[in-house]
Amino acid sequence: MSDKKMGFFLGCIMPMRYPGIESSTREVLKSLGVELVELKGASCCPAPGVTRSFDQTTWQAIAARNLTIAQNLGVNVLTICNGCFDSLFETAHQLNHDEEKLKKINKILKEVGAEYKGETHVRHFVEYLHNEIGLDAIKNKVKENGGKPLKAAVHYGCHFLKPSNVKKIDNPERPVIFDEIVEALGVKSVEYKDKGTCCGAGGGVRARTPDVALKMTRENLTNMKAAGVDVIIDCCPFCHLQYDVGQAELKEFGIPVLHLSQLMGLRFGLDKEKLGLEVHKTPVKL
Amino acid sequence: MSNAKKPDPEFAKKVVEGGGKTVNLCFQCGTCTGSCPSGRQTAFRTRKLVRRAQLGLKDDILKSDDLWLCTTCFTCYERCPRGVEIVDVIMALRNMAVREGNMAPQHRKIAELISTTGHMVNLRPEDKELRKKLGLAEVPPTVLLVPEGLEQVKKICAVTGFDVLIKGGSK
Numbered sequence: 001m002s003d004k005k006m007g008f009f010l011g012c013i014m015p016m017r018y019p020g021i022e023s024s025t026r027e028v029l030k031s032l033g034v035e036l037v038e039l040k041g042a043s044c045c046p047a048p049g050v051t052r053s054f055d056q057t058t059w060q061a062i063a064a065r066n067l068t069i070a071q072n073l074g075v076n077v078l079t080i081c082n083g084c085f086d087s088l089f090e091t092a093h094q095l096n097h098d099e100e101k102l103k104k105i106n107k108i109l110k111e112v113g114a115e116y117k118g119e120t121h122v123r124h125f126v127e128y129l130h131n132e133i134g135l136d137a138i139k140n141k142v143k144e145n146g147g148k149p150l151k152a153a154v155h156y157g158c159h160f161l162k163p164s165n166v167k168k169i170d171n172p173e174r175p176v177i178f179d180e181i182v183e184a185l186g187v188k189s190v191e192y193k194d195k196g197t198c199c200g201a202g203g204g205v206r207a208r209t210p211d212v213a214l215k216m217t218r219e220n221l222t223n224m225k226a227a228g229v230d231v232i233i234d235c236c237p238f239c240h241l242q243y244d245v246g247q248a249e250l251k252e253f254g255i256p257v258l259h260l261s262q263l264m265g266l267r268f269g270l271d272k273e274k275l276g277l278e279v280h281k282t283p284v285k286l
Numbered sequence: 287m288s289n290a291k292k293p294d295p296e297f298a299k300k301v302v303e304g305g306g307k308t309v310n311l312c313f314q315c316g317t318c319t320g321s322c323p324s325g326r327q328t329a330f331r332t333r334k335l336v337r338r339a340q341l342g343l344k345d346d347i348l349k350s351d352d353l354w355l356c357t358t359c360f361t362c363y364e365r366c367p368r369g370v371e372i373v374d375v376i377m378a379l380r381n382m383a384v385r386e387g388n389m390a391p392q393h394r395k396i397a398e399l400i401s402t403t404g405h406m407v408n409l410r411p412e413d414k415e416l417r418k419k420l421g422l423a424e425v426p427p428t429v430l431l432v433p434e435g436l437e438q439v440k441k442i443c444a445v446t447g448f449d450v451l452i453k454g455g456s457k
Binding site: 010019020022042043053054062108111113172173198200201202208209212219 | 304305323328354356359364377378381384390397406408417419428431435437445446451
């Protein structure tokens with residue numbers, strides 16, 4: 001199975017709240033020679049914060065149904081969201097390695113005429129760019145006139161690298177994989193205090209106790225601001241939303257927030273109109 | 287002694303069965319509490335939650351708001367010197383709490399959206415418009431465009447009892 005052709009898992013927040021992330025991802029991957037296949041009829045991953053918290057069996061059954069769509073098309077799955085990555089990767093990992101669990105979930109899927117064979121792989125955009133496409137291919141696409149020099153706060157989020165005993169992508173305490181891509185784009189990734197801390201939104205905290213979520217966000221933003229960054233670069237639409245909408249709710253900071261795909265769009269010299277930046281609650285002037 | 291809390295040794299077994307396999311390995315060092323970004327802002331103490339789970343202080347756990355202050359960031363899970371998979375323990379506890387009807391209305395609403403529409407957020411007219419402007423399909427090719435797909439998601443929620451569960455009933 002060639003991973004130059006991938007099943008593009010859309011999820012919810014990207015296509016419905018930040019479609020600019022979707023158009024940027026499609027454009028930049030196309031220019032890098034990747035073919036994206038539509039996973040027709042896919043649903044929410046489903047959102048781990050609520051679904052996994054409520055009932056882990058339902059969480060895995062819905063996730064496994066999504067995996068069968070890619071499986072039946074003969075492709076692996078690509079996601080640009082840490083939450084979707086959590087649901088889909090974790091489910092694939094467990095079902096691909098645990099026959100009992102696979103049987104249990106397939107008993108549920110049988111009721112809807114589906115069967116998961118336990119062979120599909122799920123890849124995260126950042127990992128895919130770094131390990132499949134490579135830094136040189138990315139560097140080659142950067143247009144020298146892609147805007148002024150930028151200092152970025154790279155935000156990894158939680159479920160891209162953790163739990164690391166399952167994900168095995170990079171060391172979550174001192175990761176470099178995402179920073180290397182940002183630097184390959186000619187953007188300086190700066191150190192800041194407590195880099196690697198949760199944005200505050202996950203686990204259902206934003207929905208249930210938004211004030212607590214915002215306190216965490218505020219602390220991160222304070223640390224980013226102290227490091228003098230021009231922009232926050234994320235790899236998850238939910239972290240993206242928390243930083244973008246969060247700054248509007250906090251009524252302070254005003255640091256533009258870009259998903260990696262949007263930063264790539266800018267640096268590849270893509271038409272700015274294609275990036276969908278006008279829906280950002282924190283204005284993006286770069 | 288009327289206020290004394292009765293530990294329930296069976297409780298930890300249920301946590302293990304629910305996926306929190308490593309709950310009994312905790313020796314209360316507090317690395318989890320020291321690493322918790324949520325605990326930095328609130329009175330949530332991960333170490334205490336794990337101890338209560340070991341002891342089986344059921345009501346203290348399942349009825350508490352603390353259980354829902356974890357963002358599942360996995361920092362404690364990564365750093366635990368005993369290899370306690372703390373997020374898995376918390377997920378097992380949350381599943382138990384929900385089965386007892388302890389769920390926030392905001393969470394219930396998200397669960398309802400997923401089980402009835404297949405997505406956790408809705409597609410508004412302005413989203414469609416922007417999608418079109420960006421050169422994307424107005425409606426994403428998900429369950430929104432494939433009614434059989436949505437029926438499958440609904441059926442899964444019926445088979446697992448999720449649809450009853452989120453109405454506050456038991457599974």
